[in-house]
Amino acid sequence: MSYKGQPLFQDFNLELPAGLTSCLLGPSGVGKSSLLRVIAGLERGASGVVSRENRSPLTGKLAYMAQQDLLLPWLQLMDNVVLPDRLAGREVDMKRARRLLQLVGLDGHEAKLPSALSGGMRQRAALARTLYQDREVILMDEPFSSVDSITRLELQELTAELLRDRTVLLVTHDPFEALRIGHRLIVLAGQPVHIAEQVDLVQAPPRDIGSPEITSLHKQLIDSLRGVRQNLPAASLTS
Amino acid sequence: MKATQFGPKLRPLGILIGLLLLWQALVWVTGAPAYILPAPGQVGVVLLERWNSLAFHAGVTLVEILLGFLIGSLVGVFSALMIAIFQPLRSWLLPLLVMSQAIPVFALAPVLVLWLGYGMASKIAMASLIIFFPVTTSFHDGLQRTETGxxxxxxxxxxxxxxxxxxxxxxAALPALASGLRVAAAVAPIGAIIGEWVGSSAGLGHLMLNANARMQIDVMFAALTVLAALALLLYFLTDRFCRWLLPWSPEAGGNS
Known part of the structure; x- marks a missing residue:
């Protein structure tokens, strides 16, 4: 995969701790979303291996949640949640779909069309659909960037809760979001893409807005992102 | 504002009355003789007097239009699906499609009448030919433009x-198909009427040609009025049907 003739990734290696949430940060255009799409198998012309620690492949074990909710406007919420099974030609499990909609706080809205819901509700429905897929690894590409900040906080808490014990890779441009729900924060720098910083957090997410770990890291993370953007050696980051 | 609340419902009626007044005004101002431009009242009288004959011919034309609409739409949907499913077929079928439209349908009418006779078949073929292209292209477009997400x-x-x-x-392509069907509904009557002009023994087009030859201009206008009403009705019903079928599409204008 290349951009303007320059290869975007070369000998790039990313390790995700199993059962934990890793957050990809970095200046826009560095290739965060591209990396996620490569991992999801959505980019042709990219070669790479996605595997578990024991080298068994992860193809077909990944779920992908994008910035847009990607709900099909002609399907009621329930049908949108079970869509992955319909697409894969499997038997649908309406009971589980109903339970998941309850879990994300959308009970009573099962028969509504997506257009009848607010942005936050739609993103929650998308979360229910992603959970319905029940995959080992969940890839999320700025899933909360299109909702207002209070809704975003709620969605972050809900996500941290519901995706506990799953391997999650979350691309975000918001260091604060990463600090709230990530176990591992990875700062990417470009040309070619490499890991500039990597930080593991101790406290279990979702972390409080005022938690000391967050406040102490927030400034440092922003400094690091600034440094990466200016192609300067990033300020060292400690946890 | 109050005016806008019942405005949309009364607007078609307002347009109709306005057009009739304009028509009448044109007759008064130009002083055109009745064999050039009959007054709306005169046409109204003919409509009532010849109701039976007009209804019979309108029925013939309506059947031609409807069957042409049905066949043309089905063939259009089918070819759009074929082109989209079998991508290699596309490079063969698309030029063929464009070529079929490069020949003016007017020019095909005599040949179709020659092959399919003076009856309804040639008119249905004509209407189908006109319809199938907009349906194919719009549905195919819709199938190609699925949101990448x-x-x-x-x-x-x-x-x-x-x-x-x-x-x-x-x-996802159904709203595009719906707009293709709307265009099809608008042009379907053209096909039927051209077919009738070239050679027929019944239908509004036939009636108009006959009336023209006998200088019954008021009958011609009456036939034209009935035809316009049919065309409007067909468009309106198609539009309603598509909206009802696709309540989620942006054209349906509804959020719920």
């Missing part, structure tokens, strides 16, 4: 090509 989602769900077609691409 939905296709990504389908891919990560492990969907086969067929499942993606069935659950994502075809439903």
């Amino acid at each position: 939905w296709l990504d989602l389908a891919q990560t769900c492990g969907a086969s090509k067929w499942a993606t077609f069935r659950h994502v691409r075809i439903p």
Whole structure:
């Protein structure tokens, strides 16, 4: 995969701790979303291996949640949640779909069309659909960037809760979001893409807005992102 | 504002009355003789007097239009699906499609009448020919322009090509098909009337030609009025049907 003739990734290696949430940060255009799409198998012309620690492949074990909710406007919420099974030609499990909609706080809205819901509700429905897929690894590409900040906080808490014990890779441009729900924060720098910083957090997410770990890291993370953007050696980051 | 609340419902009636007044005014101002431009009242009288004959011919034309609409739409939907499913077929079928439209349908009418006779078949073929192109192109366009995010989602769900077609691409293309059908509904009467002009023994087009030859200009206008009403009704019903079928589409204008 290349951009303007320059290869975007070369000998790039990313390790995700199993059962934990890793957050990809970095200046826009560095290739965060591209990396996620490569991992999801959505980019042709990219070669790479996605595997578990024991080298068994992860193809077909990944779920992908994008910035847009990607709900099909002609399907009621329930049908949108079970869509992955319909697409894969499997038997649908309406009971589980109903339970998941309850879990994300959308009970009573099962028969509504997506257009009848607010942005936050739609993103929650998308979360229910992603959970319905029940995959080992969940890839999320700025899933909360299109909702207002209070809704975003709620969605972050809900996500941290519901995706506990799953391997999650979350691309975000918001260091604060990463600090709230990530176990591992990875700062990417470009040309070619490499890991500039990597930080593991101790406290279990979702972390409080005022938690000391967050406040102490927030400034440092922003400094690091600034440094990466200016192609300067990033300020060292400690946890 | 109050005016806008019942405005939309009364607007068609207002337009109709306005047009009739304009027509009448034109007759008064130009002083055109009745064999050039009959007054609306005169045409109204003919409409009532010759109601039976007009209804019979309108029925013939309506059947031609409807069957042409049905066949043309079905063929259009089918060819759009074929082109979209079998991509290699596309490079063969698309030029053929464009070529078929490069020949003016007017020019084909005599040949169709020669082959299919003076009856309804040639008119239905004519209407189908006119309709099938807008339906094919708009539906095909819709099938090609599926939102990439939905296709990504389908891919990560492990969907086969067929499942993606069935659950994502075809439903997503239905609003485009609907606009194709609206255009088809608007042009369908053209096909039927041209067919009738070239050679027929019944239908509004036939009636108009006959009336013209006998200088019954008021009858011509009456036939024209009935035809316009039929065309409007067909368009209106198609539009309503599409909106009802696709309540989620942006054209339906509804959020719920």
